[in-house]
Amino acid sequence: MVAGASDAGRPTGGNGEAADVVTGRQDTVARPTVERARIAVGIAFGVSGLAFASWISRTPAIRDALELTNAQFGLLLLCMSAGAVSALPLSGPLVHAIGPRRTVLLGTSAVTVGMLAVALGVTIGSPPLAGAGLFLTGTGVSSWDVAMNVEGADVERRLGRPLMPRFHAGFSLGTVSGALAGAGCAWLGVPVDWQLAATALLAIAAVATAVRMFLPVPAREPGESAPRSGVLRAWREPRTLLIGLVVLAFAFTEGVANDWLTLAVVDGYRVGDAVGAVAFGVFVAAMTGARMVGGTALARWGRVPVLRATAVLAVVGLTLVVFGPSLPWAMVGALLWGTGASLGFPVGMSAAADQADRAAVRVSVVSSIGYTAFLAGPPLVGFLAEQVGILRSLLVVLGALLIGLLVAGAARPLPDDGAENGAGR
Template identity: 50%
Template sequence: MTAPSLPAPARAVALAAWAVFAVFFLNGFNFATWASRLPAVRDELGFAESQMGLLLLFMAVGSLLALPLSGLVVQRLGAARAVVIFATINTAGLVTTAFAVSEGADWVVRVGLFVTGVGTGVWDAAMNLEGAAVEQRLGRAIMPRFHAGFSFGTMAGAGLGAVAAATHVPVQWHLAVAVAVSLAAVLWCVRLFLPAGKPDGGGSRLADDSRGADPATAVPVHGPGDDRSRGARSALSAWTEPRTLLIGLVVLAAALTEGAANDWVSLAVVDGFGTDNAMGAVGLAVFLTAMTGMRLLGTGLLDRYGRVAVLRGSAGLALAGLLLFGLAPSLWLALVGVVLWGMGAALGFPVGMSAASDDPQRAAVRVSVVATIGYSAFFMGPPLIGFLAHEVGYRSALLVIAIPVVVGLLVVGAARPLPTAAGSAGAAGGRSVEDGDLPGAKDRPSTVERPN
């Protein structure tokens, strides 16, 4: 990294980019730490497929109740404080859930998952909003790399889960230690987020010069003290914007494709091919690795081909992977399908978040709307697949995801950059951050993705 040699504003953005990347990583790590132990949770509770689906529904409900207000919460608290508070809630929920599983306390498990869902939903929205602010300051696409950070975290969580399952580490001690360490890291990382500015009675903030930011190049960052009545009206109006809703539909399809794999691939491998729990965790790790690799490649693909072409190609890969996994006669061939599935699921969510944040002034409310729509699938879809799996088995049930993939494919044109996106991004001018200072970056011109 060469960040120390950069001018103060550019160095602040470079450090914020790395901090956001790390927070995405830790969010993914917490989720996969839980998801990788689902077979053990199922065994300890003695639940059938439909009961597991109902159990996961409690986390979904928690997130869906929290997400619609997440934009206003982040505007009032600022991204850093929102991440700290709701990462703490997420951690408390997971620890409660893990120890309740070990005691067989079904209802405490459900309460713990509900709390986990609340923490997960707002934490996720807050880090995406901070990522959008950093992306606007950079003037080029970087959101896929932040989501690659999430994927790296899920890989680490799934890998650790596979080791814990293979060595028979109790679920409660595995989760408690892992998420406690994760929370400590979150508390350190948020100190490097972009400054939110100070209340001035207005609606949005410029990232002030408290860390050397140049007001002429700053992008609005919503922080504490925003006018709540105006914020509420703005949030409601975003739900009437056709482009925002269609982007939400694209993200919904991608989120269901990703979320179903996170929740059910491990169990589908175990039950579908009669293998052990450790191999189920390996199946999840294969999916997450493929998705991570695609997210690292995503920025270059977006710069070269544009959002719409990349999203269409991604949908094709996801569809092929789903069909292969659900219909393959052997485990190794099904794992090839998992690779294609992971590649196809990789870019829909981050590209949708970037599209929703094209206009910095409306980024907070639009990202909140898109995240709410997307997570309605990410959290609600997989539990419903669990009910279907009770009738037809996990692998066959997962084939239903092909339907929203096709629907998303039909509306990807909504993700084209706004006519003002290039101008606002280019307004920063000059050298903001060197490519080598960004997570996973390669040397290339500082350009904004071309419209399709």
């Protein structure tokens, strides 16, 4: 069963239970339990976005408190990226071994300890301690992210309707909330170490409560050994690798806008910082709104047509930002760019998790491929900007979108999972 299918034809019990097959066994869970898990996954996504944005919004204060130059602070930020990338390949086997509930809680715990270490590093002025905290935070974010995507895909599959875009919209809303909280704390003069510590404790409290509502993990039969995760095999599966390219293309499209859209509008259209921030706000609002309604589009037209249509929207939006004759056209471009970048990541997660028994390792592989976009994007655009200017450098995104268009068919539901709703779409 895939995202976008209706409940028609699903095997159900007499008390409203929805049946699903997990690791070869019939795993029947009551619909109210699945609905509670849906709420819990939404909380996990939202808190993840909140925790991420709450410290990102205070980076100037962290840099100044640690007395770092911009170049030194860039190296400090790489600590988090290094932690995230190093942990991603291990996240799938970890979810496979202990389940999404424990993995999300473990990841959140790592994020909490990491953020507390960053806060302490800021308090005592220790960049090495802050760097270690960011590395630990990155490792926690990876396992948290993979596990909640696996759980979200399982909930989506059981309820028979596309939910991943809304879960990712929850992350976007969490980032907006975190950014607003950071801005408010900065305006009120709240020390950044206090804010980081409070956010860390809030995150672990909220997630520890939410994961209690995650789906129960089927108990193994007496004497049954745990199946192998098969992560190495997943890295050799053509479909999984192609889905990773889909996610990479759309993550690059999103990441370049996150890092460079504001500066491109300010420098390219010779406007003030506030106008550049508005352009970025338009992009984020469009992406969040599209994720809120993306499930309806997926249910009606299917994954592949929606991915291709959003890629085209992103191309049009990017073109308007780069070549628009005036600022209003660039704002329209930001709107279309955000809409076009919105669904690639969540749809890729759904496609990677089509088969429940292979979901964890495939999601980790796809995430590992996709997240390289967030590492490669900023320096690549920065290098090109030195050569051709900031606006023209954004055209590198067209290459990523072309890849997305070419490999979008890999997200087509697997035949055995998609027969009910026209898997050929």
